[in-house]
Amino acid sequence: MRNSDEPLSPERQGLRDQLAEGYQMIGKSPIKVDAMAKVTGQTMFADDLSMPRMLHCKILRSHVAYARILSIDTSAAEALPGVIAVLTGAAMPIPFGILPVSQDEHALCLDRVRFVGDPVVAVAAVDEETAFEAIQRIHVEYEKLEPVFDPTTAIENKQEPLHDYGDDGNVHKRVSMEFGEVEEAFAAADLVLEDTMFFEGNTHLPMEQHASLAWREADGRLTIQSSTQTPHYLHKAMSKVLEMPPSRVRVIACPNGGGFGGKSDPFNHEIVVAKLALMTNRPVKIALTREEVFYCHRGRHPVLMHVKTGFRKDGSMTGMHFQSLLDGGGYGSYGVASTYYTGALQTVTYKVPAYRFDGVRCFTNKPPCGPKRGHGTPQPRFALEVQLDKAAVALGLDPADLRLRTLHPAGGITANWLQVGSMGLGPCIEKVVEASGWKDKWGKLPAGKGVGLACSSYISGAGLPIYWNAMPHSGVTVQLDRGGGVAVFCGETDIGQGSDTVLAMVVAEVLGVDLADIRLTVADTHTTPVDLGSYSSRVTVMMGHAAFQAAERAREVVARSVAKRLEVPAVRLRFAENRVFDVQDPENGMPFPKAVQVAEAEHGTIAMAGSYTPPASPGKYRGAGVGPSPAYSYSAAVVQVDVDLETGVVAVEKIWVAHDVGQSINEMLVIGQVEGGVYMGLGEALMEEMSYRSNRFGVHKIPSMLEYKSPTTHEMPPVETFLIESPDPNGPFGAKEVGQGPLLPMMPAVANAVFDAVGVRVDEVPVTPDKVLKAMQAKDKRYGPKSFPDLRITETMRVKTLEQGGDGTAPRPPRAEKQEVKSS
Amino acid sequence: MKPATEPDSPARSKVQMILRVNGESHDVAFVPHKTLLEVLREDMRLTGTKHGCELGECGTCTILVDGVPRLSCLMLGLESDGHDIRTIEGMAGACGAHPLQTAFAELGAAQCGYCTPGFLLAAEAVLARDPTPSRATLVEELGGNLCRCTGYLKIYEAIELAAARMQKGTPDA
Numbered sequence A: 001m002r003n004s005d006e007p008l009s010p011e012r013q014g015l016r017d018q019l020a021e022g023y024q025m026i027g028k029s030p031i032k033v034d035a036m037a038k039v040t041g042q043t044m045f046a047d048d049l050s051m052p053r054m055l056h057c058k059i060l061r062s063h064v065a066y067a068r069i070l071s072i073d074t075s076a077a078e079a080l081p082g083v084i085a086v087l088t089g090a091a092m093p094i095p096f097g098i099l100p101v102s103q104d105e106h107a108l109c110l111d112r113v114r115f116v117g118d119p120v121v122a123v124a125a126v127d128e129e130t131a132f133e134a135i136q137r138i139h140v141e142y143e144k145l146e147p148v149f150d151p152t153t154a155i156e157n158k159q160e161p162l163h164d165y166g167d168d169g170n171v172h173k174r175v176s177m178e179f180g181e182v183e184e185a186f187a188a189a190d191l192v193l194e195d196t197m198f199f200e201g202n203t204h205l206p207m208e209q210h211a212s213l214a215w216r217e218a219d220g221r222l223t224i225q226s227s228t229q230t231p232h233y234l235h236k237a238m239s240k241v242l243e244m245p246p247s248r249v250r251v252i253a254c255p256n257g258g259g260f261g262g263k264s265d266p267f268n269h270e271i272v273v274a275k276l277a278l279m280t281n282r283p284v285k286i287a288l289t290r291e292e293v294f295y296c297h298r299g300r301h302p303v304l305m306h307v308k309t310g311f312r313k314d315g316s317m318t319g320m321h322f323q324s325l326l327d328g329g330g331y332g333s334y335g336v337a338s339t340y341y342t343g344a345l346q347t348v349t350y351k352v353p354a355y356r357f358d359g360v361r362c363f364t365n366k367p368p369c370g371p372k373r374g375h376g377t378p379q380p381r382f383a384l385e386v387q388l389d390k391a392a393v394a395l396g397l398d399p400a401d402l403r404l405r406t407l408h409p410a411g412g413i414t415a416n417w418l419q420v421g422s423m424g425l426g427p428c429i430e431k432v433v434e435a436s437g438w439k440d441k442w443g444k445l446p447a448g449k450g451v452g453l454a455c456s457s458y459i460s461g462a463g464l465p466i467y468w469n470a471m472p473h474s475g476v477t478v479q480l481d482r483g484g485g486v487a488v489f490c491g492e493t494d495i496g497q498g499s500d501t502v503l504a505m506v507v508a509e510v511l512g513v514d515l516a517d518i519r520l521t522v523a524d525t526h527t528t529p530v531d532l533g534s535y536s537s538r539v540t541v542m543m544g545h546a547a548f549q550a551a552e553r554a555r556e557v558v559a560r561s562v563a564k565r566l567e568v569p570a571v572r573l574r575f576a577e578n579r580v581f582d583v584q585d586p587e588n589g590m591p592f593p594k595a596v597q598v599a600e601a602e603h604g605t606i607a608m609a610g611s612y613t614p615p616a617s618p619g620k621y622r623g624a625g626v627g628p629s630p631a632y633s634y635s636a637a638v639v640q641v642d643v644d645l646e647t648g649v650v651a652v653e654k655i656w657v658a659h660d661v662g663q664s665i666n667e668m669l670v671i672g673q674v675e676g677g678v679y680m681g682l683g684e685a686l687m688e689e690m691s692y693r694s695n696r697f698g699v700h701k702i703p704s705m706l707e708y709k710s711p712t713t714h715e716m717p718p719v720e721t722f723l724i725e726s727p728d729p730n731g732p733f734g735a736k737e738v739g740q741g742p743l744l745p746m747m748p749a750v751a752n753a754v755f756d757a758v759g760v761r762v763d764e765v766p767v768t769p770d771k772v773l774k775a776m777q778a779k780d781k782r783y784g785p786k787s788f789p790d791l792r793i794t795e796t797m798r799v800k801t802l803e804q805g806g807d808g809t810a811p812r813p814p815r816a817e818k819q820e821v822k823s824s
Numbered sequence B: 001m002k003p004a005t006e007p008d009s010p011a012r013s014k015v016q017m018i019l020r021v022n023g024e025s026h027d028v029a030f031v032p033h034k035t036l037l038e039v040l041r042e043d044m045r046l047t048g049t050k051h052g053c054e055l056g057e058c059g060t061c062t063i064l065v066d067g068v069p070r071l072s073c074l075m076l077g078l079e080s081d082g083h084d085i086r087t088i089e090g091m092a093g094a095c096g097a098h099p100l101q102t103a104f105a106e107l108g109a110a111q112c113g114y115c116t117p118g119f120l121l122a123a124e125a126v127l128a129r130d131p132t133p134s135r136a137t138l139v140e141e142l143g144g145n146l147c148r149c150t151g152y153l154k155i156y157e158a159i160e161l162a163a164a165r166m167q168k169g170t171p172d173a
C-alpha cells in the first residue's frame, strides 16, 4: 500500500502483517451494500423524489440546427394558469462547461442555437402538463444560419464558426506530436500498412433518464439532488453560473440508474431547475424525456481515422502514425480530452518504438459528443486491432502469436511517456486462445463461421484532475462509534458499478468488521470529502487508496490503546470478525466495540481522514496530461460469429474474454463489469449508432429506444469470463480498473471474426448487415471509408523517446497555444 | 418572472377510483388521462415502478396485472379497474424477500438496479407458468425488458437460482 510518506508504526506494521496472512474481505463476493434496496424498489433515483409545493420544469429546445435567436416571446406562456416562472438565457449569462478550456455552454442559449435540442426557454409550473403546454406557447424567432454536419466539411471552415474560440474556425482542437522518428521507422519496416477506418457515434442509453430536483433551504442555501456521476464538477459549475459561494450550494448525487459517461457533464437542466428554485422559492423538478436524453447525448464521438504502421517480418512494429478526425457536435464537453485520448493509449499494449499522433476535433451542428465508456479510446483501438489482424494475415502469422510477440513490457515507459505498471495482457491472450479453441478454429471453420481476436487497455483513473489543482483526487473520512459502528464519508457516486460496496469492503478489510456495521454517506458536497466523480475508471483505485488510508489511521489509534490494555506489542494485534486480538494468543482480545471504547477513552473521538493523489507522470510535454494513469488494465477477447451469407446478418455465438484487473476487490462485481462491458461493446460493434438526417436539418433519426437498436436478450450470446490478477504496485491491494476496458476489444474482435468467416473487411463500426453484404460484393472485399482529409497540421511537437535519451519534455516547443490541457 | 401572488392553478378534474394494488384496496383520485405508471408513481407514491421511455419500448415499467406482465406506461389508470395490480413494493412479504429478489441480490443481477423491478416482476410471471424455465425460455420471455448494465447474464443466473430454490422449497438457503 502506498503511504510511503509516513513511517511504519508497529500498529501499521501489524496491519501489513495481517493482510499478508490473507484477506478477509478483498476478492470475495459479498452482496452489494445497496442490493436489497435495489431489488425491493426502495432505492430513490432522482425522479422518485418529490417535495411539498414542488413545481415541474420543462425546457423548450431548439428545433433548428443552427440559428441566431432574434426574439423570444414568452407572454402567452406566462399567461397560462399554473405557470409560476418563465426563464430565458439572459438571466444566466455566465458560461460553463466541464473543461476549463471549453467554457462554452449556457444554461439556456443566449444568442445562438447550435443543434436541434439546444435549450432555449424553461418554464416552472404547478404540474408537468401545464409546463408542457406553456413551452408550446412560447414563440422564438430564429434567423437560420448554414449548418455543418460533418467534420470533413467543418474543417474547411466555410460556415460561420459555431464558437468564437478554438484553434481556427470550426476546428475546436488541433494537435500533433511525434515521439521518435516515425518516417525512419517506416523506412526500416518490412511491411507498411495504411488503413482508413470509421467509427460511428453512439450513445450511453442509460435506462434512467436524467432528473434533478432543486430547492432553496430556509437559510438561503441552495440544494440540488440530481442524477449525476460528477457532483463535484456540478457543484463548481452551479456555483459559477448562479454566482453563489460553493459553501452555500449543496449537490447530492442520487444513485444513478446507469451512467456510462452520459451523466458526467454539468447539464443545463440542472442549472435551470436551480435557478427556477431560487426565483420561485419553491422546489423545482425536471425529468427529461427519453427523446431529450438522446439530444443531451455527450456520447461516443464519430471518428474518422487513418493509421499507418510499419511491421517487421516477425510482426513487431517499427512505428505508427495515427490520425483522427473527431465529429464533436455543438459544444466542447470533454472533447479536448477526447481528442487526446484518440491518440494516447495505442502505445501501452504493444511496443511502438516511434509514434506520431495528429488529431482534430471539429464543431458540428449536432448534439455534443463527450465521454462514453472507454472515452476516446474504443475508436483507435478498433483501427489498431483490425490493422494488426491484417498485418498477421499479410505476414503469415497467427494474430494471437503476433500480439504475444510484441507485448509492451511491464514496468516500462512507452514512446509517448506513459508509465506502464503491471501488465497481464500475455496471460489474457493465452487464456482466451486456449478456452476458445482458437488454434483449431482460426482460418479453419466452415464458410460463414469465424473467430476474431482483439485486445485492449484502459486507464485506472486519469493521472490529472479536470481542472488544474494540487489537491487530492479522492478523500474519505472514517468515524468510529462506541457501539462498534463505522461511519464512512466519501464524495464518490455509485452509478451501478458498485463503488459503495468497494468503499465498505476496503474499510471492513482494514478494521475487521462486518459490512453491516458500516454505514456510508456518499456523494454529498455538504457532508463528504471530495471525490472527483465516477468517470475515467478512477473510483476503485483512488477512493480505495483514500479509504484504506483513513481506515488504517483509525485502526492505528485503536490498536495503540488496545495494545496497552492487553499488554501485547501492537504489531501482533489483528482485527478480524469484529474482534481485536493477539495473533499469538487469539483468546486474548476484545470485541471491536470495546476496543473503540478503550481507544476513545484514551484519545477522544476517533474520526480519521485519508486521501489520494496519483503519482506524477514521467511525461512533461504539452498534452502529456491525457493518458497517464496510476495503472493500466488489460483485456483480450475472442468472438465467434456466424455470418449469414445471404443477408449479411452477423450472429455472435460466443465470447471468451479475459481481463487483467490487478486484484478483484469484489469478484462478483468485477465479473459483472466485464459482462456489462462486453454487452455494451457488442451493441456498438453490431448495431448502435447515432444518426441524423442532415438533409432534414440535423434532426436525430431515431431518438427512441425502439429505433436506436441496442442488444436485447436475443442478441446477447454466452460469455465466458476469466480474471487475470497481476497486482499493480499503484493499486489498492493491487487493484486496477474493470468498468471500461472489457468493452474495447469487442468491436475489432467482431470485425476480425467477420473476416475470418467470410473473408471481407468491414473497416467501419457498427458492422451492420448491409455493410457486410456490400463488402462481399465489392471487388476489394472491403467496406469502409475511402479517403482521409488533410488535417492541415502546420506544426508538430517533437518529443524524444526514452530510448533516444529523452527526458519526457519537448525540447523545441511549437507556437504557443492558448491554454494547457490537463484533464481526463 | 411573475408576481409573487400565484395565479389560479389549471382546473383538472379528477376521477376517483378504487385501485387494488399489492393486495390492498386504495381510494385514489387522479386525472383520467394519466397512465397507470403515472398513477402509481405520482398519485400513490409507489416509485418502485420505474420508466425508461414511457412509450412501451423498454419494459422498465413492467408490473403484473392479474399475474400477467403489462407495461404500465401503456395502460391508463382507469383500465386497472377491477384488476389485481402487483408492483415491486408488493413482492417482499412480511417474512422477507421473494426468492427472486434474494437471488438477484446475491448474484449481482441488479447493477444500477433501475431495470430490476421490471425484470423481477416479469421473472415472477415466467416462474408462475414454468417453474423450471430453460435459457431459451428466459431469452424469449425477457426479450422486451432492456438492461444496459448486466448483459442479462446474471439476470438469467439469478432467475435459475431462484427457480431451483423454489423447487426445493428453500427460499434463500
Ligand code: FES
Pocket (backbone or CB within 6 Å): B050, B051, B052, B053, B054, B055, B056, B057, B058, B059, B060, B061, B062, B071, B072, B073, B074
Ligand atoms: S417505460 Fe414503459 S416500456 Fe419503457
Ligand code: FES
Pocket (backbone or CB within 6 Å): A207, A257, A258, A496, B109, B110, B111, B112, B113, B114, B115, B116, B146, B147, B148, B149, B150
Ligand atoms: S441493472 Fe442497470 S439497467 Fe439493468
